[in-house]
Amino acid sequence: MKLPFSEAYRIKMVEPIRKSTREEREQWIKDAKYNLFMLKSDNVFIDLLTDSGTGAMSDKQWSEMMLGDESYAGARSYYKMKDAIKNILGFDYFLPTHQGRAAENVLFSTIIKEGDIIPGNSHFDTTKGHIEFRKALAPDCTIDEAADTQLEIPFKGEMDLKKLEKILKETPKEKIPCVVLTITNNTAGGQPVSMKNIRETSELCHKYGIRLLLDSARFAENAYFIKTREPGYADKTIKEIVKEIFSYGDMMTMSSKKDAIVNMGGFVAFKDPDLWKKCQMFCIMNEGFITYGGMSGRDMNALAQGLDEGTDFDMLETRIKQVEYLGQKLDEYGIPYQRPAGGHAIFLDAKQILTHVPKEEFIAQTLGVELYLEAGVRGVEIGSILADRDPETRENRYPRLELLRLAIPRRTYTNNHMDVVAAAVKNVYDRRESITHGYRITYESPVMRHFTIELEKI
Ligand code: F0G
Numbered sequence: 001m002k003l004p005f006s007e008a009y010r011i012k013m014v015e016p017i018r019k020s021t022r023e024e025r026e027q028w029i030k031d032a033k034y035n036l037f038m039l040k041s042d043n044v045f046i047d048l049l050t051d052s053g054t055g056a057m058s059d060k061q062w063s064e065m066m067l068g069d070e071s072y073a074g075a076r077s078y079y080k081m082k083d084a085i086k087n088i089l090g091f092d093y094f095l096p097t098h099q100g101r102a103a104e105n106v107l108f109s110t111i112i113k114e115g116d117i118i119p120g121n122s123h124f125d126t127t128k129g130h131i132e133f134r135k136a137l138a139p140d141c142t143i144d145e146a147a148d149t150q151l152e153i154p155f156k157g158e159m160d161l162k163k164l165e166k167i168l169k170e171t172p173k174e175k176i177p178c179v180v181l182t183i184t185n186n187t188a189g190g191q192p193v194s195m196k197n198i199r200e201t202s203e204l205c206h207k208y209g210i211r212l213l214l215d216s217a218r219f220a221e222n223a224y225f226i227k228t229r230e231p232g233y234a235d236k237t238i239k240e241i242v243k244e245i246f247s248y249g250d251m252m253t254m255s256s257k258k259d260a261i262v263n264m265g266g267f268v269a270f271k272d273p274d275l276w277k278k279c280q281m282f283c284i285m286n287e288g289f290i291t292y293g294g295m296s297g298r299d300m301n302a303l304a305q306g307l308d309e310g311t312d313f314d315m316l317e318t319r320i321k322q323v324e325y326l327g328q329k330l331d332e333y334g335i336p337y338q339r340p341a342g343g344h345a346i347f348l349d350a351k352q353i354l355t356h357v358p359k360e361e362f363i364a365q366t367l368g369v370e371l372y373l374e375a376g377v378r379g380v381e382i383g384s385i386l387a388d389r390d391p392e393t394r395e396n397r398y399p400r401l402e403l404l405r406l407a408i409p410r411r412t413y414t415n416n417h418m419d420v421v422a423a424a425v426k427n428v429y430d431r432r433e434s435i436t437h438g439y440r441i442t443y444e445s446p447v448m449r450h451f452t453i454e455l456e457k458i
Contacts, residue, residue, distance in 0.1 A: 005321055008314035009411060012059060019045050025373050033454035034369055034439055036378050045376030046417050048406040051344045052217075053099075053257035053264055055410030058309055061261070061302040068298025073289055077297035077304075081267075084304035088239060088311060090246045091269035093276035095283040098294025100217055100255025101126035102287055103268035107213070107253060109282040110275070111177040112136050119167045120180035120215075121159040122146070122187035125386055127180060127215060127253075129448045132391050138180075139167060146188040147400045149338045149349040154229040155194040156340075157185025159201045168208040179205050182215040183222040183245065187382060189403070190218070190323075190342020192225035195233065195244060202248035214249035220259040221343030224316040238311045251275070258344070260306040261410055265299050319344075319410055322418065326406070329422035335429050338403065345407040348425065350383065354435055359384060361438030361458055364402040367428065370435060371404070375424035379406045386450045 020028075020043060032038035041047060047054070069076035078096070085094050097103040108130045112118065116136040123131065123138045131138040141163040146156050159181055168176065181201050184192045198214075205212045223241040227233050233241060246252065250272065256265040270276040280290050287294040295303070309315055320343055327341030330348075338347040350364035357363045364383030371377050383402035390397055406421060428435075443454035 008318045017045055020376050022373060025376060029369055029372055035453050035455060036368055036372060036380060037451050039378065044378045046413065046421055047378050048408060049378045049380050051258060051407040051409050052255060054412060055261045056412050057261060057302060061305045064301035064305045065298040068296060068301045070297040073291050075291060075297045077300040078291040080304045081300040084307045085269055088242060088307050089269065090243050091252065091271065093273055094267045094269035095279060095290055096293030096295045096300060097266045097268060097287050099257060099264060099266040100253060102294055103253040103266045104130045105286060106279050106282045107251065107268045108134065110279045116175050116177055117167060117171050118178060118180060119164055121157060121182055122185050123180055124182060124186050124215060125448060133447055142188055146191060149336060152339050155192050155197060157188045157191030157193050158197040161200055161204055165204055168210065173209055176210050178211040178213045180213045180215055184218045184343045189338035189347040190344045192222045192343065194230050195226050198245055198248050211250040214252045216252045217255040217258040218343055219245060220310045220316055221320060224320055225343065238313050238316060242311055256303050259310040260303050261310050262299060262303050262306050265295050265303045322415065323408055325415055326418040326422060329418060330425060333422065333426040335425055345405045347382065347403040347405050350402040350404050353429055354432055356436040357438045359398050363438065364404045366438035367404045370428045371424055374428050375420060377421050377424050379404045385453060388449055
């Protein structure tokens with residue numbers, strides 16, 4: 001008999017979580033103004049809000065924490081991180097930051113000015129926020145196929161090179177400080193980008209004399225999909241694939257809370273020493289001295305170790321198979337989600353689930369609240385609340401997709417938890433006809449409103 005698949009680790013430490021009653025949850029979500037970010041985590045049973053900083057570190061990472069060098073300048077831990085970034089990713093220069101958006105801040109403070117255009121394949125929300133806050137534009141050049149949730153193609157997160165070239169052709173070079181390629185494409189459903197598309201995006205940028213920035217939060221998951229889906233890569237190791245990916249980029253921003261499996265940390269890395277020098281000022285002003293940025297020595301150690309573990313095939317396979325497992329359960333129940341299952345999350349297609357809720361009443365948010373009420377499972381809205389208002393007209397933007405993301409932390413939950421999540425989604429799906437109304441906004445902030453928005457039931 002063929003042996004079944006199983007995890008590439010065993011568990012040494014556990015953290016209790018608590019179930020609650022529906023009545024309790026009704027009160028808690030009302031107190032949170034129907035914003036899932038505002039719930040106390042103790043009041044959540046299975047927390048799929050994000051896979052960012054929520055993974056379980058390994059015994060080796062915890063050991064590295066004890067070896068951290070907390071010197072202000074030139075710490076051993078900085079050099080450990082530098083070696084890992086050079087050996088695994090191939091970049092010579094970097095600045096540590098406290099997380100991914102801080103890396104964006106350091107880089108964009110240096111290179112973006114008002115009126116610039118930074119095209120990309122579905123910029124992540126903080127990336128877009130940093131661009132629009134600087135009165136620059138972030139046009140989306142993702143392939144159209146990404147918007148059809150039922151279409152199964154292997155690389156659904158790709159850049160549409162025709163859309164990109166149109167912008168590069170029509171815009172003066174000085175107005176495009178860089179192009180952003182996000183791997184995997186989080187907003188489109190954790191969908192990967194092929195090596196071919198990474199290479200061709202890079203060639204196109206360089207043809208127009210423009211730098212390519214790789215937003216690399218989930219670069220290792222992207223490499224796993226290249227290995228398992230793209231012809232010619234099956235026999236290459238993840239680390240070989242990762243090296244090739246980064247050979248095409250001029251800079252990378254990294255939220256290490258994802259594929260480097262730490263609870264906090266990030267960096268921005270460069271090929272060009274002049275740009276690295278230029279960015280140092282913003283790092284020192286906003287993050288810290290250039291050899292620690294926003295990180296403590298122990299965290300830099302854990303990050304260096306995490307980069308090695310995060311690019312290990314067995315570790316990646318364990319993770320991605322768990323996401324796939326949840327997808328298969330949902331298939332059994334006939335529940336529509338962005339297909340195929342992504343690297344870090346399942347994105348439920350809220351428009352196809354809650355067909356009676358009008359878009360003005362925030363369909364994916366309504367589904368998120370229902371799922372929490374059902375079983376204490378917390379996801380996150382990737383829909384019109386996140387899409388925010390148009391910076392010029394201030395009208396609500398209604399994206400083509402209304403998704404509820406169920407992001408799975410690394411090495412944290414078991415497949416029994418996934419069974420609970422799938423059953424909870426099924427129960428909401430079974431009573432979908434009775435869910436006819438959503439929410440209206442009672443408070444929102446001018447930028448990135450989704451984190452602190454307040455809602456009331458209609
Ligand atoms: N880029 C991508 C693709 C991301 O997914 C994130 C964060 C960032 C940049 C910013 O990094 O959080 O370390 O500041 N994504 C998290 C998520 C928050 O839930 O998807 P950060």
